[in-house]
Amino acid sequence: METVAKLKDLRKASKEDLVDFFKSIGEKPFRAKQIQEWLWKKSATSIDEMTNLSLNTRNKLKEEYTILPIxxxxxxxxxxxxxxxxxxxxxxxxxxxxxxxxxxxxxxxxxxxxxxxxxxxxxxxxxxxxxxxxxxxxxxxxxxxxxxxxxxxxxxxxxxxxxxxxxxxxxxxxxxxxxxxxxxxxxxxxxxxxxxxxxxxxxxxxxxxxxxxxxxxxxxxxxxxxxxxxxxxxxxxxxxxxxxxxxxxxxxxxxxxxxxxxxxxxxxxxxxxxxxxxxxxxxxxxxxxxxxxxxxxxxxxxxxxxxxxxxxxxxxxxxxxxxxxxxxxxxxxxxxxxxxxxxxxxxx
CATH class of the missing domain: 3.20.20.70 (Aldolase class I)
Known part of the structure; x- marks a missing residue:
């Protein structure tokens, strides 16, 4: 199982990083903008909150990234x-x-x-x-x-x-x-x-x-x-x-x-x-x-x-x-x- 230490901090990822990630899993680049909106406009503290992403996409995101809220x-x-x-x-x-x-x-x-x-x-x-x-x-x-x-x-x-x-x-x-x-x-x-x-x-x-x-x-x-x-x-x-x-x-x-x-x-x-x-x-x-x-x-x-x-x-x-x-x-x-x-x- 992946440990949190090996996962990247999603809030440190640039828009370009996210575009590249979504392309790599066959998703549309506009998903990067959706992620940033969840993080900074809606103040999401978990990937599971991002309900306009499919469950499969969220799971793939969780294999690479995490969010570290206070x-x-x-x-x-x-x-x-x-x-x-x-x-x-x-x-x-x-x-x-x-x-x-x-x-x-x-x-x-x-x-x-x-x-x-x-x-x-x-x-x-x-x-x-x-x-x-x-x-x-x-x-x-x-x-x-x-x-x-x-x-x-x-x-x-x-x-x-x-x-x-x-x-x-x-x-x-x-x-x-x-x-x-x-x-x-x-x-x-x-x-x-x-x-x-x-x-x-x-x-x-x-x-x-x-x-x-x-x-x-x-x-x-x-x-x-x-x-x-x-x-x-x-x-x-x-x-x-x-x-x-x-x-x-x-x-x-x-x-x-x-x-x-x-x-x-x-x-x-x-x-x-x-x-x-x-x-x-x-x-x-x-x-x-x-x-x-x-x-x-x-x-x-x-x-x-x-x-x-x-x-x-x-x-x-x-x-x-x-x-x-x-x-x-x-x-x-x-x-x-x-x-x-x-x-x-x-x-x-």
């Missing part, structure tokens, strides 16, 4: 209705994805890697090893699963996707872009790329590559300090991707694409929350047209950082607003189930 291993619902899911991959690794419901949107937060290699000191995922990149289909599957949760639990469609889960998306560049192609294509889920945001800790050469590839989605930079010395302390990636280098890459990205850029800025108590820090952030903002999300910190057991106090947050955000910066103070969602920003570490 499976929901566990699910937790927060007091604020956020849903965190642990997804099991075909090789038994676990990743996490989150549905964040608000009054006007349903957002899927998806992972791009198993673990992470960047070691940001305030992030739970940063304390894990990076075991591997996710395939495009594994990212796509998270979106499909979370979309289903939105429909079944809240009777609402999925409106937004953020690549802000486990991992650094730009270190899994090819699969992340392929997953977005599948999600936004009319032959796929047909979502608008303007409703997708990819978040990076700041890989300058890959930001430049995004610009050269003329991507249509939005970009978010996890900034958290507009001072190299401070940023080096909490985000080691900054040592090789300094703020000056990043600002040039972001300027290039904006000039080439015109796509929206957001700076994510967590306020840590007595570290990056002073008016001097706000002034440094303003000076960095002046170089790159962006809006700023100020984020509440979600403490983790591995780190000693704490959230700033409400008065300091108010002073910080008011300073920026008075300078004409578009500032949004983002409250944490799903904190009670470790589903909030920076808390994903397969604990649930």
């Amino acid at each position: 499976a929901t291993a566990s699910q937790q619902i927060s007091n604020d209705k956020t849903i965190k899911s642990a997804f099991k991959l075909h090789d038994q690794h676990l990743i996490e994805g989150v549905l964040i419901p608000t009054d006007d949107r349903m957002t899927a937060c998806v992972s791009s890697q198993v673990g992470c290699s960047l070691s940001c000191t305030f992030c739970a995922t940063g304390y894990m090893d990076r075991l591997r990149n996710l395939d495009a289909s594994e990212i796509y599957d998270q979106v499909v699963a979370i979309r289903k949760q939105a429909e079944e639990n809240y009777n609402a469609p999925l409106t937004n996707i953020v690549y802000m889960g486990m991992g650094e998306p730009l270190l899994n560049y090819k699969n992340v872009l392929e997953s977005i192609d599948r999600i936004t294509s009319p032959e796929g889920l047909n979502m608008s790329p303007k409703r997708i945001t990819v978040s990076t800790a700041g890989i300058a050469k890959m930001i430049t590559k995004l610009a050269d590839d003329e991507v249509k989605f939005n970009l978010a930079l996890s900034l958290h300090a507009a001072n190299d010395e401070k940023r080096n302390t909490i985000m080691p990636i900054n040592e090789s991707n300094t703020l000056d280098v990043l600002s040039k890459a972001l300027q290039y990205f904006y000039k080439k694409t015109g796509n929206r850029i957001t700076f994510e800025y967590i306020l840590f108590y007595n570290f990056n929350d002073s008016l001097k820090d706000a002034e440094e952030l303003y000076r960095f903002w002046k170089k790159v047209p962006a809006r700023i999300n100020i984020i509440e910190y979600n403490p983790i057991s591995e780190a000693q950082y704490t959230n700033t106090d409400p008065q300091t947050l108010e002073k910080f955000s008011t300073y920026l607003e008075q300078k004409g910066v578009n500032v949004n103070v983002r409250r944490s969602r799903g904190k009670d189930i470790d589903a909030a920003c920076g808390q994903l570490a397969n604990k649930g």
Whole structure:
């Protein structure tokens, strides 16, 4: 009997591969298009679901190919209705994805890697090893699963996707872009790329590559300090991707694409929350047209950082607003189930 290991992943097969396969078994080439429709438009997770193929054709397909969908291993619902899911991959690794419901949107937060290699000191995922990149289909599957949760639990469609889960998306560049192609294509889920945001800790050469590839989605930079010395302390990636280098890459990205850029800025108590820090952030903002999300910190057991106090947050955000910066103070969602920003570490 064939083992799964010897079978090819159907979702990695190109249309040309499938045309050749169908010709080899005496079938019409148009079957390849039917397969791709089942995979990416109807989100089929087994060959048996492909009922417009004859049983004989499906059996021949199963001799060569398999589908390796993710499976929901566990699910937790927060007091604020956020849903965190642990997804099991075909090789038994676990990743996490989150549905964040608000009054006007349903957002899927998806992972791009198993673990992470960047070691940001305030992030739970940063304390894990990076075991591997996710395939495009594994990212796509998270979106499909979370979309289903939105429909079944809240009777609402999925409106937004953020690549802000486990991992650094730009270190899994090819699969992340392929997953977005599948999600936004009319032959796929047909979502608008303007409703997708990819978040990076700041890989300058890959930001430049995004610009050269003329991507249509939005970009978010996890900034958290507009001072190299401070940023080096909490985000080691900054040592090789300094703020000056990043600002040039972001300027290039904006000039080439015109796509929206957001700076994510967590306020840590007595570290990056002073008016001097706000002034440094303003000076960095002046170089790159962006809006700023100020984020509440979600403490983790591995780190000693704490959230700033409400008065300091108010002073910080008011300073920026008075300078004409578009500032949004983002409250944490799903904190009670470790589903909030920076808390994903397969604990649930």
